[in-house]
Amino acid sequence: AQKVTQAQTEISVVEKEDVTLDCVYETRDTTYYLFWYKQPPSGELVFLIRRNSFDEQNEISGRYSWNFQKSTSSFNFTITASQVVDSAVYFCALSEGGWRGGSNYKLTFGKGTLLTVNP
Amino acid sequence: DTGVSQDPRHKITKRGQNVTFRCDPISEHNRLYWYRQTLGQGPEFLTYFQNEAQLEKSRLLSDRFSAERPKGSFSTLEIQRTEQGDSAMYLCASRGGGFNYGYTFGSGTRLTVV
Numbered sequence: 001a002q003k004v005t006q007a008q009t010e011i012s013v014v015e016k017e018d019v020t021l022d023c024v025y026e027t028r029d030t031t032y033y034l035f036w037y038k039q040p041p042s043g044e045l046v047f048l049i050r051r052n053s054f055d056e057q058n059e060i061s062g063r064y065s066w067n068f069q070k071s072t073s074s075f076n077f078t079i080t081a082s083q084v085v086d087s088a089v090y091f092c093a094l095s096e097g098g099w100r101g102g103s104n105y106k107l108t109f110g111k112g113t114l115l116t117v118n119p
Numbered sequence: 120d121t122g123v124s125q126d127p128r129h130k131i132t133k134r135g136q137n138v139t140f141r142c143d144p145i146s147e148h149n150r151l152y153w154y155r156q157t158l159g160q161g162p163e164f165l166t167y168f169q170n171e172a173q174l175e176k177s178r179l180l181s182d183r184f185s186a187e188r189p190k191g192s193f194s195t196l197e198i199q200r201t202e203q204g205d206s207a208m209y210l211c212a213s214r215g216g217g218f219n220y221g222y223t224f225g226s227g228t229r230l231t232v233v
Contacts, residue, residue, distance in 0.1 A: 004161075037224075043227050043229070044226045045162070045212075045224040047221060047222065047224075093161070104150075104169070105150075106152065106164045106167060107162070107222070108164070109161030109162050109163070
């Protein structure tokens, strides 16, 4: 069975600080996908990134960066120079899939990390 | 393309009543998912449709829950004899074929059972 653990329930930082959100996952599949979503107070889930299990390259998108390490089953998310608008709940999610037929790619989410960025 | 639409956005109902939610996916997406999110938790998978076929149901989907997707277009999720424990955000998501197509989530229907 697949599982995602986000150990940090809440994080509070002051604007312009860097912050890292941790994500540890468990899966028996060799092919899987990892995601990060942002959920602002409005409730909508906003897609941030998807990585597949064969691509361990780190990725940077503006102030956001992701560190994927299969050796530790982690997919951590760093926001550089945080802003008040970054305040939201952030979810890490896992989808098993791959070459076998019939995979429905359902997502298993962690419990989320509430990030509060104070001015 | 207006994204995934869910209706209503909010629903307050008395315990024991039946409720029905609707999801309109992105028109070219043939895969549709329902998730439930309770306060302080991540979304949990409920059920999956590929076209009109319901291919997987979570054990979270008790006998009081039923989902349909007639003609492989919009989907409905009905809860019969609602209980206070059903209070949650119900999220719908759709995606196209293959996994190069990412998920698109709707804004959700927030159900409060009083």
